[in-house]
Amino acid sequence: MSELSVDHLLGIRGLTRDDLELIFKTASEFKEVLNRPIKKVPSLRDLTVANLFFENSTRTRLSFELAQKRLSADVVNFSAASSSVKKGETLVDTVNNILAMKVDMVVMRHPHPGAHHFLSGKVSTTIINAGDGTHEHPTQALLDAFSLREKLGNDLEGKRIAIVGDIRHSRVALSNILALKLLGAEVRVCGPATLIPKHMISMGVEISHDLDETLIWADVVNMLRIQLERQGDANSIPFFPSIREYTMNFGLTQERLNRLDKQLTILHPGPINRGVEISSEIADSDHSLILNQVENGVATRMAVMYLLAKR
Ligand code: CP
Numbered sequence: 001m002s003e004l005s006v007d008h009l010l011g012i013r014g015l016t017r018d019d020l021e022l023i024f025k026t027a028s029e030f031k032e033v034l035n036r037p038i039k040k041v042p043s044l045r046d047l048t049v050a051n052l053f054f055e056n057s058t059r060t061r062l063s064f065e066l067a068q069k070r071l072s073a074d075v076v077n078f079s080a081a082s083s084s085v086k087k088g089e090t091l092v093d094t095v096n097n098i099l100a101m102k103v104d105m106v107v108m109r110h111p112h113p114g115a116h117h118f119l120s121g122k123v124s125t126t127i128i129n130a131g132d133g134t135h136e137h138p139t140q141a142l143l144d145a146f147s148l149r150e151k152l153g154n155d156l157e158g159k160r161i162a163i164v165g166d167i168r169h170s171r172v173a174l175s176n177i178l179a180l181k182l183l184g185a186e187v188r189v190c191g192p193a194t195l196i197p198k199h200m201i202s203m204g205v206e207i208s209h210d211l212d213e214t215l216i217w218a219d220v221v222n223m224l225r226i227q228l229e230r231q232g233d234a235n236s237i238p239f240f241p242s243i244r245e246y247t248m249n250f251g252l253t254q255e256r257l258n259r260l261d262k263q264l265t266i267l268h269p270g271p272i273n274r275g276v277e278i279s280s281e282i283a284d285s286d287h288s289l290i291l292n293q294v295e296n297g298v299a300t301r302m303a304v305m306y307l308l309a310k311r
Contacts (some may be wrong), residue, residue, distance in 0.1 A: 001018045001021075001022055003022075003310060003311060004019050004308065004310075004311060005019055008116070008120050008308070009128045009138050009139070010116045010127065010129050011116075011129060011135070011136035011138050012141050012175045012178035012182070013136070015138075015182070016182075017182050020145070020179065023303050023304060024142075024145070024146055024154075024303075027146055027296070030299040031296065031299035034070065034298060040069070041071060042072045043306050043309075044068065044071035044306065045072040047071075047073045047074070047104045047309055048075075048076070048102060048103050048104050049064075049074070049076075049103070049104065049105045049305070050075075050076045050078060050103045051065060051076070051077045051078065051107045051108075052078045052098070052110075053077075053079055053109045053130070054108070055080075055109045055110065055131065057109055057130070058270075058271065059271075060131060060137075060140070063294070063297040063298050064107050064128075064130060064301050065077065066298050067298050067301035067302040068305065071306060073105075076101075076103065078098065091115065092122045092123065096123055099123060103125065104126065105126040105128065105305065105309065106127050107130050107305075108129065109132075110132050110133070111132075112133050113132050113133040114132060114133075114135060116129040116132050126309070126311075128308065131171055134168070134169050134170065134171055135174065136171050136175045136178075137172050137175050138175050139301055140175060140176075140269050140297075141172070141175035141176045141179040142304065143293055143296045144179075144222065144267055144269070145180065146296050146300050147267070147293045148267070148289075150292070150296070151265055151289060152220075152265065155184075156180065156185045157184035157185070159219050160220070161176075161180055161187050161188070161218065161221075162188045162190050162215075162217065162221045162222070163177065163222045163224065164191060164211060164221055164222065164224065164250060164252070164277070165190075165195070165225065165226065165277050166225065166226045166239075167196045168194070168195045168197050168239070170224050170227065177203055181204060188205060188206035188208055188217065188218070189205055189206070189207055190207075190208040190211055190214040190250070192246070192249070195240070196209075211252075212256060212259070215257070215260055215264065219264065220264065220265045221252065221266055222267040222268070223252050223266065223268045224268075225270075225271060225273045225277055226243070226276060243276055250277065251275075251276060251278065251279070253281075253282070254279060254281045257282065265289060266285070266290070267288075267289055269293065
């Protein structure tokens with residue numbers, strides 16, 4: 001197979017296992033390019049890509065922009081905070097105005113789940129989801145799986161991967177579950193009951209509220225940050241009593257890892273709340289793939305844009 005089965009990357013849902021394998025193979029080729037002295041190829045020389053960020057980002061935004069530049073695309077960046085969205089312009093009008101300037105592909109992060117699906121039915125361009133609210137973050141899941149395959153080997157069949165923390169508010173969790181299940185891994189989510197949504201039961205994943213038991217079960221732990229910005233206002237009922245209690249029950253510490261008779265591989269999508277869901281000692285340890293994930297994000301996003309442009 002040399003082509004993706006989709007015209008947009010709206011989510012991991014909708015992709016096939018063959019799509020994932022093609023993206024990983026292409027990303028490996030681009031990673032080899034990124035390790036050369038001249039890190040640039042002309043693959044998207046005639047393409048103009050707009051990065052539309054309606055929500056904050058460090059890693060995803062810079063990673064997409066670098067990937068576009070490494071592929072020789074022309075790039076324009078849009079930040080909602082300094083745009084005419086503030087004057088009341090709709091999403092469709094904003095995007096159609098940008099497309100009128102002869103833009104070929106849109107990479108978008110938006111706070112509303114489903115914004116990309118909505119947009120793909122309204123405008124005529126290739127759309128890549130760089131995160132839609134609490135729904136999906138497909139390129140994060142792709143780069144996470146790519147990083148795991150580098151570390152554990154290409155076959156993730158039967159590997160036990162625990163996703164720990166604020167599952168309720170995490171787009172990374174849903175995309176990771178979908179990708180890892182497609183690749184044959186066993187997946188467990190672990191966190192306080194209030195932060196694990198009921199629909200997880202129908203996703204074929206195990207559910208646990210006990211981090212220590214989960215660490216015994218797992219080969220890999222993907223630690224998610226508490227999304228403090230999505231925990232509601234001061235009048236809402238909190239999802240957990242205090243940060244201190246959350247860390248006592250669900251924080252990954254060296255003390256916890258020392259009780260195991262094995263080495264776990266540690267993932268975190270970033271940004272990290274050091275000392276909350278993960279200690280600095282672990283985040284910076286040899287078993288943490290955090291910076292490998294960031295490095296692999298560029299090659300993975302190059303692969304996604306290249307393969308979608310081919311269609
Ligand atoms: N992992 C991730 O999406 O990070 P940013 O929010 O900084 O893009």
